[in-house]
Amino acid sequence: MNSDNDLQIAGDILEVPHLLQPPREHPATVAEFVGLARSIAADRAQWAPLVRYDATTRWCHRLRTGPGYEVWLLSWVPGQGSGLHDHGPSSGVLTVLEGTLTERTERGTRALAAGSQRVFAPGYVHEVVNDALEPAVSLHVYHPGLTRMPMHTSPHCEARTEPGAVTA
Secondary structure (H helix, E strand, O other), X not given: OOOXXXXXXXXXXXXXXXXXXXXXXXXXXXXXXXXXXXXXXXXXXXXXXXXXOOOOOOEXXXXXXXXXXEEEEEEEOOOOEOOOEOOOOOEEEEEEEEOEEEEEEOOEEEEEXXXXXXEEOOOOOEEEEOOOOOOEEEEEEEEOOOOOOEEOOOOOOOOEEOOOOOOO
């Protein structure tokens, strides 16, 4: 008779070396990119001293690169936004480190508080704005590295590329 509890593991499964995958030096899966973002977010000493605020434009700093990916740190003073855009061929993980950001898509609006993460695929159209009264800081992981950021006039319009605009 077969049932879900017919299989029992005796001993420590982690002692069976052929069942364990070797640790990777760099992330390669969505889960690993999310994990990378979470580990950087948890290490405040790594990113907080780098943050700057600029009243005229969103500040950004490339924090790290690896084979096929890059990590960006951005600050947002109240009222600053990205404009409606996508990330070309790049997928990404957006993590809010401090403050609250608002994400707008054709499907609606959502508030992203500190600790929130969004994973998106190539072609995902959104706008990120600091609608709050306090500054915000976010972390962005792009795979492959961000090379294009087509701007959109509305969620249903064709993209146009802004020269030099590659961070969001």
